[in-house]
Amino acid sequence: MFDVILVGADDSPTARRAVEAACEICAMSKGTLHIVTAFDQLSLVGGGDTHEFKNVINEDDGQALLQSLSFIAKKHGVEPVLHGAKGDAADILIAKADEIGADLVVVGNRGMKGVRRVLGSVPNSVAHGAACSVLIVDTTE
Numbered sequence: 001m002f003d004v005i006l007v008g009a010d011d012s013p014t015a016r017r018a019v020e021a022a023c024e025i026c027a028m029s030k031g032t033l034h035i036v037t038a039f040d041q042l043s044l045v046g047g048g049d050t051h052e053f054k055n056v057i058n059e060d061d062g063q064a065l066l067q068s069l070s071f072i073a074k075k076h077g078v079e080p081v082l083h084g085a086k087g088d089a090a091d092i093l094i095a096k097a098d099e100i101g102a103d104l105v106v107v108g109n110r111g112m113k114g115v116r117r118v119l120g121s122v123p124n125s126v127a128h129g130a131a132c133s134v135l136i137v138d139t140t141e
Contacts, residue, residue, distance in 0.1 A: 006034040007106040008093045008122065011065050014139035018108035019069050021137045023076035033080045035069050036096050037062050038089040059084060090125035097130050105130050108139035
């Protein structure tokens with residue numbers, strides 16, 4: 001059913017849970033998993049859940065994060081395709097999903113409650129902007 005699965009993740013524990021869920025789906029469907037992270041020159045800084053998709057500082061940090069996330073996939077018997085890109089996380093996820101012909105985009109639900117839900121969040125933006133199915137995984141602690 002899902003041949004091409006894309007998951008967006010930063011270095012948060014909640015994002016890692018979204019990667020776990022995407023890996024489980026990918027292993028069951030025998031599809032291809034793409035892991036995407038966004039980075040920029042300036043890291044978004046906020047306490048608690050102020051930012052639901054924390055940008056890493058630079059491309060090197062982004063590549064290191066992707067390698068770390070790939071170990072989660074490999075534990076599930078999935079060999080992921082890794083993508084890092086500079087810019088807004090939601091925009092990158094939507095564009096990459098279009099580029100690779102994703103059947104499913106997986107994101108965590110961090111930022112879906114409170115003020116971030118009204119002001120905009122990555123999961124909300126992806127759900128409204130992606131041209132494929134979107135799974136918003138409950139990653140609350």
